[in-house]
Each structure stands twice: as structure tokens, then as C-alpha cells.
Amino acid sequence: MHISYGSCWPNFHLYSKQNLNSFKNLNSSKVLKLSFDFTKEVKLIIHGFSSDGNSKRITLIKDSILKNNDVNVIIIDWSEGAVAPDYITxxxxxxxxxxxxxxxxxxxxINPSKVHCIGHSLGKNFFSDGAKIKFTQTFGTSLIGEL
Structure with missing residues (x-):
């Protein structure tokens, strides 16, 4: 399903060492200002095609990061636009x-120099195709090749 620019807004879920298993939804700027520690680094994690922000792979990445680091982890759930079977769309x-x-x-x-981007599968395309920010660190993972 094609999504339109005006109607699309992915969900931004904040995790930290203090809230490892439950997220704060950052779609409201009020929540961000109350929950977000601007002094810490940010790890953005984005799922891939036919997936969502609660997938096992994304959860494993988040848990691994927070086990060893005191950072802000934001999982970006764009499942509305990642629906199978239409990979090209x-x-x-x-x-x-x-x-x-x-x-x-x-x-x-949020200072881009404090942001480390982690995209799984199709999620790695966000940092080259769409985002208009120069990130200092990006990392893409994929278990299979793409079309």
C-alpha cells in the first residue's frame, strides 16, 4: 500500500535502561521532553519489510544495546508502509x-551527531534514500539479499 506524505507518521517508541520492556510513545513532543535524556546518545532502530517494531529481531537488537549501554533507544515502527507482498511499494x-x-x-x-542508526533489512534504506540528515554512524543488517 502506497502511503501519502501527509497521512504518514511512523511511531517512535523510546526505551532506556529504566524502561527496558515498555516504551514511551514519542509521537507527542510533550512526552519526548519529559522522557528523553538529551545528554545521552541515541540509537535509532528501524525494522524491515513485512515486519514491525515489535519483531523478535528488533527486540533482540534493542535488548543487546541496552544491556551494555545507557542510551536512548528509539524503535521506529513504520509497519503501515512495510506491508507484504509489495516490496517495491x-x-x-x-x-x-x-x-x-x-x-x-x-x-x-535531537543532535544528529549523537545518533547511531541501525536498520534491519529494508530498514537500512531510510538513512540513504529518505533521511535528509548526515548521520555520523549508520549500520545495516540483513539476513537475505534484497530485490
Whole structure:
């Protein structure tokens, strides 16, 4: 399903050592200001095609990071635009969601130099295709090749 720029807004879920198993939904700037520690680094994690922010792989990545680091972990759930079976449309949707990620960071004064981006599978495309921010660290993982 193609998503439109105006109607699309991915969900941003904040985890930390203090809330390892339950997230704070950052879609409201009020929640961000109350829950987010701006002094810490940020790890953005984005799932891939036909997945969501609660998938086992994404949870394992989040848990591994927080086990060894006191950072802000934001899982970006864009499952609305990642629906199977249309991989090509989902890949196109990464451009829209990537722009939304840039907007989120800019609107909330999150310094890109403190952000480490981790994309799984199709999720790694956000940082090259859509996001208009130069990140200092990006990392993509994939168990299978893409089309």
C-alpha cells in the first residue's frame, strides 16, 4: 500500500535502561521532553519489510544495546508502509518515512551527531534514500539479499 506524505507518521517508541520492556510513545513532543535524556546518545532502530517494531529481531537488537549501554533507544515502527507482498511499494515508502524521521529529529532538537542508526533489512534504506540528515554512524543488517 502506497502511503501519502501527509497521512504518514511512523511511531517512535523510546526505551532506556529504566524502561527496558515498555516504551514511551514519542509521537507527542510533550512526552519526548519529559522522557528523553538529551545528554545521552541515541540509537535509532528501524525494522524491515513485512515486519514491525515489535519483531523478535528488533527486540533482540534493542535488548543487546541496552544491556551494555545507557542510551536512548528509539524503535521506529513504520509497519503501515512495510506491508507484504509489495516490496517495491514498501521500498518507495522508505523515502517518505525517511523524511518523517528527519522531521522528527529536527522538530525535537535531537543532535544528529549523537545518533547511531541501525536498520534491519529494508530498514537500512531510510538513512540513504529518505533521511535528509548526515548521520555520523549508520549500520545495516540483513539476513537475505534484497530485490
Amino acid at each position: 514498501a521500498k518507495d515508502n522508505t523515502k517518505i518515512v525517511g523524511k518523517k524521521i528527519s522531521e522528527f529529529l529536527f522538530m525535537n532538537d
